[in-house]
Amino acid sequence: MGLGEVTRAGVLAAVEECRYLGRDTFLRKYGFRRAKTYELVLDGGRYDSKAIVGVGHRYSVGTLLTADDFSGGAHTVARRLRALGFSVEEGASASEESEPFVPQLVLQPRGGARVRGPQNFIKSVRQGVSISDLQGVLGEQVGVLNGLYPDGVARLWGSTPTSQVSNEKAKALKGRRVGDEVLFYAENGFIARARILYLFNSSPVAKTVWGTDEDNATWEHIMALGDVEEFPSSIRTEPILQSLGVPAPLRSLTLRPADDYRRVAHLLPARRPSALRQPSSAPPAAPAPMTAEELLGRFGSLNTHRSVKAGSPSRHQPLALLWAISRVVADEPRLAPWSQFRAEVGPLLAEFGLPSSKVTPEYPFWHMRRSGLWEVHGALDDAGAMPQIKVFDSVQPVAGLTCEAAELLRDPVTRLDAITKLCSVYLKGVDQHALLDRVGLAGYETVEGFFDASEVGSGQELDPVERASGPAERRESTASRPVRDVALVRRVKELYRNTCQVCGTRLLFKRRHYSQAAHIRGLGTPHDGPDELPNLLCLCPNHHVLFDGLEIYVDADGIVQWTHGGEPLGRLHRHPSHPIDEAHLRYHRTLCTLNA
Numbered sequence: 001m002g003l004g005e006v007t008r009a010g011v012l013a014a015v016e017e018c019r020y021l022g023r024d025t026f027l028r029k030y031g032f033r034r035a036k037t038y039e040l041v042l043d044g045g046r047y048d049s050k051a052i053v054g055v056g057h058r059y060s061v062g063t064l065l066t067a068d069d070f071s072g073g074a075h076t077v078a079r080r081l082r083a084l085g086f087s088v089e090e091g092a093s094a095s096e097e098s099e100p101f102v103p104q105l106v107l108q109p110r111g112g113a114r115v116r117g118p119q120n121f122i123k124s125v126r127q128g129v130s131i132s133d134l135q136g137v138l139g140e141q142v143g144v145l146n147g148l149y150p151d152g153v154a155r156l157w158g159s160t161p162t163s164q165v166s167n168e169k170a171k172a173l174k175g176r177r178v179g180d181e182v183l184f185y186a187e188n189g190f191i192a193r194a195r196i197l198y199l200f201n202s203s204p205v206a207k208t209v210w211g212t213d214e215d216n217a218t219w220e221h222i223m224a225l226g227d228v229e230e231f232p233s234s235i236r237t238e239p240i241l242q243s244l245g246v247p248a249p250l251r252s253l254t255l256r257p258a259d260d261y262r263r264v265a266h267l268l269p270a271r272r273p274s275a276l277r278q279p280s281s282a283p284p285a286a287p288a289p290m291t292a293e294e295l296l297g298r299f300g301s302l303n304t305h306r307s308v309k310a311g312s313p314s315r316h317q318p319l320a321l322l323w324a325i326s327r328v329v330a331d332e333p334r335l336a337p338w339s340q341f342r343a344e345v346g347p348l349l350a351e352f353g354l355p356s357s358k359v360t361p362e363y364p365f366w367h368m369r370r371s372g373l374w375e376v377h378g379a380l381d382d383a384g385a386m387p388q389i390k391v392f393d394s395v396q397p398v399a400g401l402t403c404e405a406a407e408l409l410r411d412p413v414t415r416l417d418a419i420t421k422l423c424s425v426y427l428k429g430v431d432q433h434a435l436l437d438r439v440g441l442a443g444y445e446t447v448e449g450f451f452d453a454s455e456v457g458s459g460q461e462l463d464p465v466e467r468a469s470g471p472a473e474r475r476e477s478t479a480s481r482p483v484r485d486v487a488l489v490r491r492v493k494e495l496y497r498n499t500c501q502v503c504g505t506r507l508l509f510k511r512r513h514y515s516q517a518a519h520i521r522g523l524g525t526p527h528d529g530p531d532e533l534p535n536l537l538c539l540c541p542n543h544h545v546l547f548d549g550l551e552i553y554v555d556a557d558g559i560v561q562w563t564h565g566g567e568p569l570g571r572l573h574r575h576p577s578h579p580i581d582e583a584h585l586r587y588h589r590t591l592c593t594l595n596a
Contacts, residue, residue, distance in 0.1 A: 002070075003053065003057070003065075003070060003076060003077070003080045004080070005057060005060055005061045006053055006056045006057045006060050006080055006084070007056070007060040007084070007337065007378065007395075007396050007398075008084040008085060008086075008378050008395070009059070009060070009337065009377045009378020009379075009395065009396055009397045009398040010056035010057065010058070010059035010060030010061075010337070010377075010378075010398060011040075011052060011053065011056040011081065011084060011086065012377035012378055012398075013056065013059040013335045013375075013377045013378075013398050014051075014052045014053075014055035014056040014058075014059060015040070015042055015045075015047055015052060016375065016377060016403075017055065017403055018047055018051075018052065018055075019045070020270060020403040020404075021270045021403070023047075023048070025265070025270065026051065026055075027048065027051055028102065028261070028262055028265045029265050029266050030051060030054060030055055030064065030066075031066060031067055031262060032048060032050060032051035032054060032067050033048075033067065034048055035048040035049055035050060035051070035072065036072075037072070037073070037090055038050075038072065038073075038077060038078045038088050038089070038090060039088070039089055039090075040052050040081055040086055040087070040088055041086075041087045041088070041089050042086065042087070046089075049072060049077045049078060049081060049088060050067065050070075050072030050077050051067075052081075053065065053070075053072075053077050053080060053081065054066060054067065054069070054070070058333050059333055059335045059336075059337075059377075059398050060337060060396075060398070061337070062332070062333060062336070062340070102258040102261075102262070103177075103179050103180045103181045103195070103258060103261060104175070104176065104177065104180045104181070104255055104256065104257055104258050104261060105180070105181055105183065105244070105255070105256040105257075105258075105260065105261040105264070106172060106176050106180050106181065106182045106183070106196070106253070106254075106255055107183055107185060107244075107246065107250055107253070107254040107255075107256070108157065108182050108183065108184050108185065108253055109184075109185050109186070109250055109251065109252065109253065110184050110185060110186040110191065111186075112186075115213060116210075117186065118186075120210055121157075121184070121186075121192075123209075124155065124156045124157060124209055124210070125155050125156070125157055125184075125192070125194070125225065125228060126228075126230065127153075128149075128153035128154055128155050128156075129153065129154050129155075129156055129209055130152060130153060130154075131145050131146060131149065131152050131153070131154050132152060133208075134154075134205060134208060134209070137202070137204035137205050137207075137208050138202070138205060139202075141200055141202065141205070144198055144200075144224075145198070145224060148197050148198060148224055148226070149224075154224060155194065155224065155225040155226065155228050156205075156209060156222055156223065156224060156225065157182075157194075157219075157222070157223050157225060158206050158209075158210065158218075158219025158220060158221055158222040158223065159173060159219055159220075159221040159253055160213065160217045160218065160219055160220070160221075161173075161217070161220060161221065167252070168252045168253065168254045168255075169252045169253045169254075171255055172252075172253045172254055172255035173221050173253070175255050176196065176199065176223075176255055177196070177199075178196050178197065178198060178199060179195060179196060180195070180196045180255075181193060181194075181195060181261065182194045182195070182196060182223065182225065183268075185237065185249075185250045186234075187234065188234075188237060188248075188249060188530055188532065189234030189235055189236065189237055190231065190234065190235040190237060190240070190268075191230060191231060191234055191235075192228065192229060192230040192231060193227075193228075193229055193231075193268070194225035194226065194227055194228040194229070195225065195226050195227045196223050196224070196225065197224045197225060197226040198223075198224035199221075199222070199223060199224070200222055200224070201220055201221055201222065202220060202222060203218055203220040205220075205222060206218040206219045206220045206222060231269060232291060232292060232408075233292070233411050233413065233414070235267075235268065235269070236528060237249075237250070239264075239267055240264045240267050240268075243260075243263055243264050243267075244256050244260050244263075244264060269407045269410075270403055270404075270407050289404065290372075290404045290405070290408065292408055292411070292414045292417070295373070295405060295408050295409075295414065295418065296414075296417055296418060296421055298371055298372050298373050299321070299373070299418050299421045299422060299425075300421050300425050302317045302318065302321075302368075302371055302426070303367075303370055303371070304316070304317055304318075304426065305363075312354060312428075312429075313425075313426050314353075314354065314357060315349070315352060315353045315354055315357070315426055315427060315430070316349055316353065316357070316360070316361075316363055316364045317364045317367075317368055317371070317426075318422045318423075318425075318426035318427055319345065319348045319349060319352055319353065319364075319427075319435075320341075320345050320348075320361075320364035320365070320368065321368075321373070321401075321418075321422060322348075322419065322422060322435070322436070322439050322441065323344060323345050323348060323439050324374075324400055324401045325401075325409055325415060325418065325419065325439075325441065326439045326440040326441050327400070327401075328401065328406050328409045328410060328415075329415070329440065329441065329526060330440060333400070334400045334401045334403070334406040335375070335377070335398040335399060335400035335401075336398060336399070336400055337396045337397070337398050338365060338392040338393070338396050338397055338398070338399070339393075339396060341361060341365050341399060342361045342362075342365075342392075345361045345364070345365075346359055346361045348435075348438070348439065349361060351438070352427075352430050352435050352438075362386075362387075362389055362392060363386075365392070365399050366379075366386060366387065366399075367386075368399075372402075373401060373402060373405045374399065374400070374401060374402065374405075375399065375400070375401075375402050376397055376398070376399040377397060377398050377399070378395055378396065378397035378398055379391070379392075379395065379397040412526060412527055412528045413583070413587055415526070416444070416526075416527075416587065416590050416591065416594070417590060419436070419441065419444070419594065420590050420593055420594045423594060424593065424594075432594070433445055433595075441526070443524065443525055443526045443527070444526065444591060444594055444595070445550070445595060446522070446548050446549055446550065447518075447519060447520070447521070447522040447527070447547065447548040447549075447550065447588065447591070448519075448522045448523075448524050448548055449522045449523075449524035449525050449526055449527045484523070484531055485531050488517070488531065488532065488533050488536060489517040489536070491533060492517050492533060492536045492537070492538045492578065493515050493517060493538055495538065495575045495577060495578050496515070496538040496573070496575060496578075497513070498513035498514060498515035498538070499515065499538065499573070500515060500538065500539050500540035500543055501537050501538050501539060501572050501573040501574070502539060502540070502543040502547075502552070502560050502569055502570075502572065502573075503540060503542075503543060503569070503570075504573065505540045507540055507541075515538050515539065515540060516538075516539055516540070516541055516544045517536050517537070517538060517539075518536065518537045518538075518539045518544045518547055518548065519531075519535055519536060520535050520536070520537060520580070520581070520584040520585060520587070520588050521535055521584040521587045521588060522548075527587070529584065529587075533578065533579070534579050534580055534581035534584065535581060535584050537572075537580075547588075550563055550588075550591055550592045550595045551563050551564070552569065553585075553588055553589045553592040554572050554585050554588070554589070555589070556586075556589075558571050558572050558574070559571055559572070560572055563592045563595065563596050564596060
């Protein structure tokens with residue numbers, strides 16, 4: 001493993017990711033610092049040569065070269081980049097700069113309805129507060145805010161004071177800094193992020209913006225925010241909070257140092273370009289980010305070739321996309337070199353492609369660029385409409401999902417919708433269970449999924465001779481399973497008095513009433529559902545098995561239907577104090593569609 005394995009295509013792919021993420025986010029994600037001497041110069045941009053080569057190695061051969069694995073001098077990184085045909089210059093700006101600022105992470109609960117959290121977020125963060133409306137209470141801060149917000153609208157958030165000196169909130173209020181990243185937490189997920197532009201204390205400003213609470217306190221510790229970005233869908237908190245050592249649910253303003261932030265930065269979506277503070281001569285606006293709906297639209301409208309004999313769309317592109325989705329799930333590089341793509345996707349085309357289709361992995365590798373979901377780096381500029389395989393073999397271009405598509409597909413709901421779209425539109429007649437298992441996307445056959453990666457494909461049978469006599473063999477294993485909240489299970493059973501919400505049966509078992517709590521969207525991989533009351537049903541054992549096995553589902557009108565046809569089972573019984581999340585029911589319906 002060394003610099004000699006880095007290809008030109010891998011470097012170009014790393015540069016593209018750096019452009020998409022932005023310099024600081026890119027460096028933070030992969031654990032590099034800014035270049036002190038040598039910078040890669042490409043198409044008018046300057047890039048940190050060592051970071052680009054380290055990430056370029058990941059896209060070239062699949063493994064990241066970390067900052068500690070190699071040096072970044074003239075005889076190493078610069079020499080390799082020049083050998084690949086790139087321009088490398090001494091970066092005067094880099095050598096003159098002091099140690100770059102690395103933000104800390106501020107975890108900020110938004111607060112619920114009781115403390116007017118949703119209303120305050122909309123009012124002072126999403127919509128912003130007119131600075132002119134605060135003229136009478138801002139005092140000397142007015143000049144600062146006018147400089148930060150040329151449009152006259154400030155994005156503000158605040159915190160009430162605390163009498164403690166060593167709790168999480170006190171440490172966060174004292175230790176947070178301008179430039180730190182803020183993650184807003186609400187309803188068991190991260191809903192938005194922003195950067196701190198300015199910090200100040202002002203009770204008059206806080207009272208004007210947010211009023212006071214029931215204790216007559218106000219949010220006088222104020223953050224002026226920039227780069228505000230609300231996530232299209234809530235970000236899962238469990239892996240982030242667990243990595244940071246923060247208990248869930250998040251109940252207090254919490255600060256984590258820069259090193260901790262580096263460890264979880266890759267779990268967050270790539271940052272979008274900010275539209276908050278535009279210079280007077282702003283360049284043309286960047287294209288709006290792709291939404292999940294647009295992503296699914298592109299999955300459903302691939303420009304696939306139709307076989308004259310079969311009359312069906314070619315399966316080459318859908319199979320390649322399933323392979324690419326599996327790389328997102330496995331946290332592998334989203335781009336892969338041609339040799340790896342051919343070795344892994346070629347057999348898929350042979351096994352699951354149309355019988356009349358030739359095995360030509362070069363076609364999806366190259367032509368999916370037109371879909372808006374796929375990118376290719378490193379092919380020769382004069383390669384023509386369809387390069388010959390010997391060109392691919394020679395230059396080893398890399399290809400895969402775009403950064404934007406890969407980020408959207410990290411969301412389990414969007415990912416299931418995309419897989420279902422590919423299977424239902426292009427892969428009819430395929431053994432879809434076998435296909436998904438083959439590409440590493442197993443777990444969609446039941447609600448429960450897998451609780452640990454080690455469970456996938458881990459079933460082992462003993463040789464018949466070994467089973468002939470003696471007690472059953474035992475095998476040690478290590479797996480991680482989510483800890484279910486027993487209080488929630490008890491609560492849903494109490495609400496329905498152990499009566500099945502589907503059939504109304506109230507079983508008596510060992511002189512006690514018996515029922516089971518069923519998750520609508522499973523807790524295991526790949527579903528990653530939350531352990532919360534809106535994600536639970538109270539069912540009898542029979543209907544629990546049928547629901548988990550995707551044989552029955554609840555339709556949009558609340559009627560329990562059979563997945564494979566038949567008379568409806570009736571309306572799902574609901575208790576007024578049981579708020580069932582319709583999004584979880586929709587996820588379960590999509591699973592049933594995929595398995596129908």
